[in-house]
Amino acid sequence: ADAALIRTALGTLTETDERSAAADPAALAAATTAVDGYQAALAEAAIPELPAAYERGSVDEGSLSSVGEAIDIVQQKMTDVDAAAEELRTARTAVDALKETYTAQLATFANSFTTHAAAEVEEYEVAGDEFRDAVTAAAAAIVATPLNGAAGAAALTAYRNAVDALHTADHDERVRIEEEAERERENNRPRYNPPPNQPEPTEEPEEPAPTEPETGGDTGGGEESPAG
Numbered sequence: 001a002d003a004a005l006i007r008t009a010l011g012t013l014t015e016t017d018e019r020s021a022a023a024d025p026a027a028l029a030a031a032t033t034a035v036d037g038y039q040a041a042l043a044e045a046a047i048p049e050l051p052a053a054y055e056r057g058s059v060d061e062g063s064l065s066s067v068g069e070a071i072d073i074v075q076q077k078m079t080d081v082d083a084a085a086e087e088l089r090t091a092r093t094a095v096d097a098l099k100e101t102y103t104a105q106l107a108t109f110a111n112s113f114t115t116h117a118a119a120e121v122e123e124y125e126v127a128g129d130e131f132r133d134a135v136t137a138a139a140a141a142i143v144a145t146p147l148n149g150a151a152g153a154a155a156l157t158a159y160r161n162a163v164d165a166l167h168t169a170d171h172d173e174r175v176r177i178e179e180e181a182e183r184e185r186e187n188n189r190p191r192y193n194p195p196p197n198q199p200e201p202t203e204e205p206e207e208p209a210p211t212e213p214e215t216g217g218d219t220g221g222g223e224e225s226p227a228g
Contacts, residue, residue, distance in 0.1 A: 002149045003042070006106070007035045009156040022163040027112035034105035041098050045091060049084070099148075106147040113139040113159065120163060124170035126177070131166040138162040 010032050015021035021028065117139035121132040138159040145155045 002153075003035055003039050003102075005150055005153040006147060006156075007032070007039070009153040009160075010035060012157060012160045019164060019167070022160045023109075024112045024116050027109050027116075031106060031109035034102055034109075038098055038102040042095065045095055045098075047088075047091060103146070103148050106152070110142050110145075110147055110152075113142045117159075120166060124166050126173045127166050127169035128173070131162075131169045134162045135159070135166050 010028065013021060013023040013028055015025075117135050120135050124132070138155070138161075142152075142155045142159055145151050147153075147156070
């Protein structure tokens with residue numbers, strides 16, 4: 001059941017069309033393989049069947065053969081119980097080895113979050129300090145929490161949520177900064193101010209050109225000079 005919880009939590013860390021991965025891709029793939037392998041091994045682990053409970057039959061205590069048969073039955077039951085116990089110990093040892101390997105693989109995965117969180121904080125630097133600090137704290141919680149249980153699944157989910165919040169805050173802040181810069185550019189852009197309307201000049205009427213007086217020609221009608 002705990003492995004199923006971890007497997008579900010790992011699924012939330014993968015990259016989708018809507019959001020980026022919230023873990024190192026290689027480390028996440030290795031952890032997913034480890035969980036799947038652990039679950040498959042547990043499903044295939046054979047639990048030996050216990051022998052049927054011993055039931056004392058009727059014994060003719062006056063008959064040596066009857067007593068001997070009863071003793072043989074008891075000894076066989078004891079042998080069966082010992083064999084079943086040995087099989088159970090072998091199965092338990094195998095399961096413990098699987099769990100030990102599985103736990104070590106998850107611990108390696110947990111340690112990868114320190115580097116991943118540092119990269120996230122550096123890349124999404126525009127977001128507020130509270131969002132970056134939340135990612136760092138969530139990564140530290142994963143490192144400090146065994147991942148092979150419900151607490152580990154909760155720690156992984158908390159990190160996913162912290163990363164999502166960081167990305168959203170960074171995006172929103174970048175949009176706000178760009179919009180503010182655009183308004184600043186708009187305010188500082190030179191504007192064309194047309195000159196105020198000037199009154200149209202009035203045209204002075206043209207004075208007529210001066211006319212020269214007319215001079216008459218010699219018509220012969222002048223006074224005759226006196227005869228000498």
